[in-house]
Amino acid sequence: MDYKKLARQAAASRKFSYSPYSNFRVGAALLTKRGKVYSGCNIEISSFALTICGERTAIFKAISEGEREFKAIAVATDEDSFTAPCGACRQVLMDLAGDIDFVMSNKSGEIKVLKMSELFPHPFGSENFHKKKKRT
8 A cells, every 4th residue: 555545634624633632633543564544633631631532542452353464554744844752652663563664645635754763763672671581
């Protein structure tokens, strides 16, 4: 699937955004290596700390259905400029999807593609955990 089509799917999922506080609608479309697409949107509640972004909605849906290998994620907003993922989404995407392509789409449908490693060059990850030696 080409990334323009993936970006259009992200834009289509933006209509389901529930963002009554920020009015910042985000749609996401996550492409698996097998070619399946999982969509997501941002969902806000009055306690912003408990809000979920479109990227995390899409990847959590995919993971909960058994997917483990991903190619790209597209995100569409109503902004003139390109919108990069928040810090929480960067960490989640690197942990669960790895160094996939991140496709940003603005309100005109233009796209910009970056690798996750460009957006999040020094992530915290499993290599930060050290196995403790058993005491004898």
